[in-house]
Amino acid sequence: MSERTKKGSGGEGTGAESAPVHHDDHHHEASFWRTYVFSTDHKVIGIQYGVTALLFLLFGFTLMMLMRWQLAYPGQAFPLQWLADLLGPDRMPDGIMLPEFYNQLGAMHGTIMVFLGVVPLAVGAFGNYVMPLQIGAPDMAFPKLNMASYWVYFAGGVTMLVSFFVPGGAANSGWTSYAPLSVIATTGQTVWLLGMVLLITSSLLGSVNFIVTIIQLRAEGLTFMRLPFFVWAQFVTSFLLLLAFPPLEAAGVLQLMDRLAGTSFFLPSGLVVSGVPLDVAGGGSPLLWQHLFWFLAHPEVYVLILPAMGIVAEVIANNTRKPLWGYKSIVYATVFLGFMSFIVWAHHMFLTGMGTTISTFFQTTTMIISVPSIVILTALLLSLWGGSIRFNTPMLFALSFLPMFGIGGLTGLPLGLAPPDIHLHDTYYVIGHFHYVVAPGTLMALFAGVYYWYPKVTGRTMNESLGKIHFWGSFIFLNGVFMPMFIQGLAGVSRRLYDGGQIYAHAQEVLYLNEVMSVSSWLLGLAQIPFIINFFMSVRKGKKAEANHWQATTLDWSATTSPPLAHGNFETVPHVHRGPYEYSVPGAKRDFLPQDQRAEA
Amino acid sequence: MEIPYTATARPDTGLYNGKLGIWLFLASEVMLFGALFSSYILLRVGAPVWPHGSELLNVPLATINTVVLISSSVTMVMSWASLMMKDFSKYRMYMGFTILLSFVFLVIKYFEYTSKFSHDIFPSTSTFYAIYFTMTGLHGLHVIGGIVVNAYLWGPGNKMWKSDPQRFTNRVEIAGLYWHFVDLVWIFLFPVLYLL
Numbered sequence: 001m002s003e004r005t006k007k008g009s010g011g012e013g014t015g016a017e018s019a020p021v022h023h024d025d026h027h028h029e030a031s032f033w034r035t036y037v038f039s040t041d042h043k044v045i046g047i048q049y050g051v052t053a054l055l056f057l058l059f060g061f062t063l064m065m066l067m068r069w070q071l072a073y074p075g076q077a078f079p080l081q082w083l084a085d086l087l088g089p090d091r092m093p094d095g096i097m098l099p100e101f102y103n104q105l106g107a108m109h110g111t112i113m114v115f116l117g118v119v120p121l122a123v124g125a126f127g128n129y130v131m132p133l134q135i136g137a138p139d140m141a142f143p144k145l146n147m148a149s150y151w152v153y154f155a156g157g158v159t160m161l162v163s164f165f166v167p168g169g170a171a172n173s174g175w176t177s178y179a180p181l182s183v184i185a186t187t188g189q190t191v192w193l194l195g196m197v198l199l200i201t202s203s204l205l206g207s208v209n210f211i212v213t214i215i216q217l218r219a220e221g222l223t224f225m226r227l228p229f230f231v232w233a234q235f236v237t238s239f240l241l242l243l244a245f246p247p248l249e250a251a252g253v254l255q256l257m258d259r260l261a262g263t264s265f266f267l268p269s270g271l272v273v274s275g276v277p278l279d280v281a282g283g284g285s286p287l288l289w290q291h292l293f294w295f296l297a298h299p300e301v302y303v304l305i306l307p308a309m310g311i312v313a314e315v316i317a318n319n320t321r322k323p324l325w326g327y328k329s330i331v332y333a334t335v336f337l338g339f340m341s342f343i344v345w346a347h348h349m350f351l352t353g354m355g356t357t358i359s360t361f362f363q364t365t366t367m368i369i370s371v372p373s374i375v376i377l378t379a380l381l382l383s384l385w386g387g388s389i390r391f392n393t394p395m396l397f398a399l400s401f402l403p404m405f406g407i408g409g410l411t412g413l414p415l416g417l418a419p420p421d422i423h424l425h426d427t428y429y430v431i432g433h434f435h436y437v438v439a440p441g442t443l444m445a446l447f448a449g450v451y452y453w454y455p456k457v458t459g460r461t462m463n464e465s466l467g468k469i470h471f472w473g474s475f476i477f478l479n480g481v482f483m484p485m486f487i488q489g490l491a492g493v494s495r496r497l498y499d500g501g502q503i504y505a506h507a508q509e510v511l512y513l514n515e516v517m518s519v520s521s522w523l524l525g526l527a528q529i530p531f532i533i534n535f536f537m538s539v540r541k542g543k544k545a546e547a548n549h550w551q552a553t554t555l556d557w558s559a560t561t562s563p564p565l566a567h568g569n570f571e572t573v574p575h576v577h578r579g580p581y582e583y584s585v586p587g588a589k590r591d592f593l594p595q596d597q598r599a600e601a
Numbered sequence: 602m603e604i605p606y607t608a609t610a611r612p613d614t615g616l617y618n619g620k621l622g623i624w625l626f627l628a629s630e631v632m633l634f635g636a637l638f639s640s641y642i643l644l645r646v647g648a649p650v651w652p653h654g655s656e657l658l659n660v661p662l663a664t665i666n667t668v669v670l671i672s673s674s675v676t677m678v679m680s681w682a683s684l685m686m687k688d689f690s691k692y693r694m695y696m697g698f699t700i701l702l703s704f705v706f707l708v709i710k711y712f713e714y715t716s717k718f719s720h721d722i723f724p725s726t727s728t729f730y731a732i733y734f735t736m737t738g739l740h741g742l743h744v745i746g747g748i749v750v751n752a753y754l755w756g757p758g759n760k761m762w763k764s765d766p767q768r769f770t771n772r773v774e775i776a777g778l779y780w781h782f783v784d785l786v787w788i789f790l791f792p793v794l795y796l797l
Contacts, residue, residue: 137604138603138604138605139604141604141606141607141618141622142618142622143604204626204629207625207629208622208625208626208629209622211621211625212618212621212622212625215614215621216605216606216611216614216616216617216618216621217604217605217606217618242625242628242629242632243628243629243632244632245629246629246630246632246633246635246636247632247633247635247636249633249636250633250634250636250637250640251636253735253739254637254640254735257724257731257734257735261723261724261725261731261734262723262724262725263724263725263728263731263734263735264725264728264731265640265644265728265731265732265735280725281725281726281727281728281731283644283648283727283728284644284728285643285644285647288640288643288644291643292636292640295636
């Protein structure tokens with residue numbers, strides 16, 4: 001609402017002014033609904049995004065834990081009788097999971113984790129809450145669009161959940177929804193497509209807002225090269241969302257036409273289903289879907305990873321009490337990464353029969369794009385050199401990101417080259433690879449972010465002991481889940497197998513790993529309980545946090561209270577005098593120089 | 602605390618927030634229609650035979666529609682220019698013309714569609730008709746979106762001219778940028794679908 005009120009304060013307060021100055025008449029009348037539900041304040045929207053996304057992460061994780069039962073003990077009755085009863089005979093007759101239900105779980109696990117969990121948490125929650133604070137902005141540039149973005153996302157999430165209850169159940173063609181199977185799949189696929197259109201719209205509204213905010217609302221003195229790296233990460237991420245999602249929206253529209261209007265965009269001529277020729281015009285191209293899908297979905301990988309790198313950079317600089325090593329290199333690498341991510345998509349499609357010329361092009365670009373990732377990772381690693389590191393919970397999570405993302409990234413190299421990809425394509429190796437990037441990588445970084453900014457959001461700190469239990473539990477069991485996947489994949493076990501590979505002779509040697517992975521996943525579930533307790537308990541019982549709890553240099557910590565003022569964030573508009581990571585400056589009184597602090601005399 | 606640069610330009614970027622926002626939005630729209638045009642190319646080069654649009658579609662009607670849409674872009678600019686010259690009644694007239702012309706476009710499109718349906722031609726008939734109906738349909742939705750925005754600025758939204766003329770002029774400029782984009786998409790659609 002603040003954009004509509006015409007108060008010429010401009011925020012040039014003297015610093016002696018206290019918070020109530022910024023409350024005008026409108027805000028006193030703000031109802032419960034306007035304050036907490038349909039709020040336009042970026043902080044409230046950030047929290048809404050965060051809580052919703054964490055719930056979806058838990059839900060998507062639960063789907064996976066169900067699948068892991070079937071993979072470890074195929075055909076055996078589910079031990080939790082009440083849960084099997086709850087899911088009903090359409091899904092688990094006599095406690096045994098039907099293949100159709102298994103496929104639904106697989107498709108929806110991927111969809112929910114990527115589009116409803118990780119991206120909304122990384123961009124919607126952290127980006128929304130932290131980015132305006134770090135650039136000294138009173139709010140996002142378009143607060144109402146921001147609210148709309150959250151509620152459209154919410155509607156998309158509800159649509160996805162509803163799809164479990166339509167005839168035939170939820171979408172079951174994998175999160176990639178490859179045609180032509182997805183075109184002839186059950187109704188759940190239509191609901192999936194509608195949900196995706198909503199989610200794409202939401203991220204479009206969000207990304208326009210983010211870019212405008214970063215370009216237009218930076219505080220005085222905050223030049224681009226003084227931006228905290230987290231802001232840079234959000235900036236590049238927003239461009240990827242802005243430009244890569246529309247082709248998937250186009251693809252979604254075409255697939256909806258195929259399903260609802262009887263067109264054949266993705267249906268080739270002469271398609272026979274269950275022995276009966278399909279009664280369509282034909283002439284379409286299943287590969288067209290793959291091109292459009294991966295044109296989004298490869299940049300999407302960097303949408304998942306860049307905000308995580310941003311969080312890790314903030315936490316590492318803060319807890320090593322040193323400037324980031326090679327700030328400029330990291331920034332340039334990130335921008336380059338953003339550009340390159342648009343021209344690597346077909347490395348997901350080496351096995352579609354493309355010619356060697358095209359495959360050479362995409363192999364080359366794929367090898368090139370690994371360079372900036374390595375630049376960023378190396379710079380973060382070198383930032384640790386010679387620091388006196390504070391091993392608090394956020395730092396533990398951030399540190400674990402480095403080797404975990406390293407494994408995820410390096411195992412991707414063989415997949416980017418066509419010859420080894422012929423062997424590894426569509427095996428568990430691929431699953432292991434991208435989960436190392438997203439789960440032990442991005443998710444650990446997001447947890448670091450939760451522990452790091454929790455004091456800013458709530459004014460209280462999270463419990464360190466519970467945090468460390470959470471960290472070690474997650475770290476060990478995440479590896480327990482994903483490391484065996486490389487072994488299975490190298491042995492040739494395919495992904496998306498209902499029985500975990502039991503009927504394949506070549507899988508017999510590595511079948512025992514299914515149980516290892518499944519037990520790890522359930523223990524990983526247990527390891528999240530300390531986090532959930534910590535998260536809710538600390539809101540009331542946590543130790544009070546100071547305004548600049550971590551003694552950080554960036555504006556989010558140095559120029560605001562914890563939590564920041566409800567409207568406008570800052571008591572006075574901050575002026576920025578220096579770069580983002582001026583830690584341990586020789587001769588300074590303290591070991592950190594906040595960006596908004598005038599030069600010491 | 603006020604959000605800065607909602608109506609006036611930020612000195613170092615030379616843009617107010619909304620103008621940057623609409624350009625970014627249009628960039629994503631370019632990607633949306635770009636993907637559809639790419640799909641068109643891919644489907645066409647992959648097809649054994651591809652019909653000539655001029656033999657299947659009504660070129661005279663589409664030509665009229667092209668003129669109608671370009672004219673509406675001109676009147677849209679005139680409405681904004683009128684506001685810049687502080688002539689509110691002329692703004693109302695030109696914006697009214699813009700909305701009227703958009704309706705003319707939709708009515709002609711309606712006759713084109715229904716004459717196809719009456720000959721039992723639907724999106725499912727062939728890949729050519731599938732892409733024709735999908736792309737012109739999506740463009741039609743954009744036209745409807747433009748009509749909603751322009752009608753709001755013509756009618757209830759024009760109160761802002763009294764309270765905050767600068768912001769109102771900006772809004773018309775932004776709506777105009779969007780409208781020109783919708784026009785531009787048609788200028789690509791017309792030759793690609795009807796003539797080539």
